[in-house]
Amino acid sequence: MQRRYFDHNATSPPSPAAMTAFVDASREVFGNASSVHRDGQMARQRLESARRSIAGRVGRGPKELVFTGGGTESNNLAVLGVVRAVKAGRRHVVTSRIEHPAVLAACAVLEREGVEIGYARPNSAGVIEPDEVRALLRPETVLVSVMHANNETGVIQPVAEIARAARETGARMHSDGVQLGGRLPVDLEALGVDLYAIGGHKFGGPKGVGALYVRDGVEIEPLLVGGRHERSRRAGTENVPGAAAMAAAFEEFDWTSLAPLRNRLATALGAMPGVSINGAGAERLPNTVNATFEGVDGEAMVIALDLRGFAVSSGSACSSGAVEPSHVLLAMGLSPANARSSVRFSLGPGTSEQDVDALAEAATVAFAHLLRLSPTYA
Numbered sequence: 001m002q003r004r005y006f007d008h009n010a011t012s013p014p015s016p017a018a019m020t021a022f023v024d025a026s027r028e029v030f031g032n033a034s035s036v037h038r039d040g041q042m043a044r045q046r047l048e049s050a051r052r053s054i055a056g057r058v059g060r061g062p063k064e065l066v067f068t069g070g071g072t073e074s075n076n077l078a079v080l081g082v083v084r085a086v087k088a089g090r091r092h093v094v095t096s097r098i099e100h101p102a103v104l105a106a107c108a109v110l111e112r113e114g115v116e117i118g119y120a121r122p123n124s125a126g127v128i129e130p131d132e133v134r135a136l137l138r139p140e141t142v143l144v145s146v147m148h149a150n151n152e153t154g155v156i157q158p159v160a161e162i163a164r165a166a167r168e169t170g171a172r173m174h175s176d177g178v179q180l181g182g183r184l185p186v187d188l189e190a191l192g193v194d195l196y197a198i199g200g201h202k203f204g205g206p207k208g209v210g211a212l213y214v215r216d217g218v219e220i221e222p223l224l225v226g227g228r229h230e231r232s233r234r235a236g237t238e239n240v241p242g243a244a245a246m247a248a249a250f251e252e253f254d255w256t257s258l259a260p261l262r263n264r265l266a267t268a269l270g271a272m273p274g275v276s277i278n279g280a281g282a283e284r285l286p287n288t289v290n291a292t293f294e295g296v297d298g299e300a301m302v303i304a305l306d307l308r309g310f311a312v313s314s315g316s317a318c319s320s321g322a323v324e325p326s327h328v329l330l331a332m333g334l335s336p337a338n339a340r341s342s343v344r345f346s347l348g349p350g351t352s353e354q355d356v357d358a359l360a361e362a363a364t365v366a367f368a369h370l371l372r373l374s375p376t377y378a
């Protein structure tokens with residue numbers, strides 16, 4: 001059976017250019033980028049060229065880019081690093097209820113360290129409105145962390161306006177850009193953020209590598225200590241093949257052209273009675289459709305579609321065997337039942353119109369079938 005992949009927000013396959021860059025760097029420049037000899041210097045050059053390339057594309061300088069072990073680490077480093085670098089006074093952070101666990105769990109660690117956290121709520125379309133953030137800001141707020149695009153709904157947040165509000169109170173602004181950076185053009189100067197996280201495997205780069213933009217002059221306490229790699233912001237021998245491959249993918253992609261396919265899928269699904277599209281009223285990533293199939297279990301839809309050859313995901317997280325409804329959809333005001341009935345479809349560079357039509361057809365059949373099995377079916 002043909003497999004059709006609609007889970008690019010979980011991970012996207014590495015692009016041919018990224019794989020070539022990875023293999024070439026592994027073979028040609030295997031030296032330790034911190035070694036003084038020629039083999040080390042060749043690795044260093046490959047690493048710095050990757051750094052220049054990514055930094056240039058987001059409109060910033062190479063010294064401001066820290067390579068990390070992925071999106072989670074980039075976000076942990078931003079949230080924990082900024083707050084821990086502040087020695088006295090400011091012990092308050094503002095974030096949102098729809099953040100990725102990489103940010104929420106870091107905030108929970110800070111709470112245990114005595115930092116107070118304010119959580120901004122999204123509106124029903126999944127948008128964190130700047131006024132909602134403004135209302136939570138205090139003179140002692142040290143950091144504001146609001147994601148650029150949500151991984152479940154694809155909703156793009158008004159980060160520039162939130163950053164302006166943060167700056168007015170003297171707080172630093174971080175944004176989790178893991179779903180947007182490398183997929184759509186990003187101008188960090190225009191966005192006005194102090195920190196910005198990206199992760200290689202969400203845009204055609206390899207897993208296990210990411211980057212954090214840290215504006216010149218912003219102090220961060222490292223998470224990993226040891227050598228003085230990455231300007232003493234992240235110890236450990238540099239992952240040169242990973243950085244080179246991530247840079248190759250970053251140069252390559254613009255997912256803007258997926259919007260018509262995304263619209264085609266949303267229209268087909270939304271036309272079914274009992275189906276609604278979450279975040280439909282907001283600006284969204286051009287690849288994401290999150291739909292509620294009222295009356296059926298999202299996990300059951302995922303399994304039914306998997307059996308028909310489609311990889312999709314339910315918004316819910318499976319922790320310790322129990323399926324929890326999505327914290328993002330609950331925060332948007334969906335009932336627990338409707339949150340549990342939701343499925344995320346995320347497209348990528350290889351997705352075709354044929355794939356979308358086949359998915360819409362399969363989802364229609366699976367939904368009707370599961371509804372008939374459901375105990376509430378009348």
Ligand SMILES: *Cc1c(COP(=O)(O)O)cnc(C)c1O
Binds near residue numbers: 010069073201
């Ligand atoms: C995937 C993801 C992360 C985590 O990135 P990893 O590279 O998988 O650690 C963080 N934030 C968002 C929004 C994500 O989608």
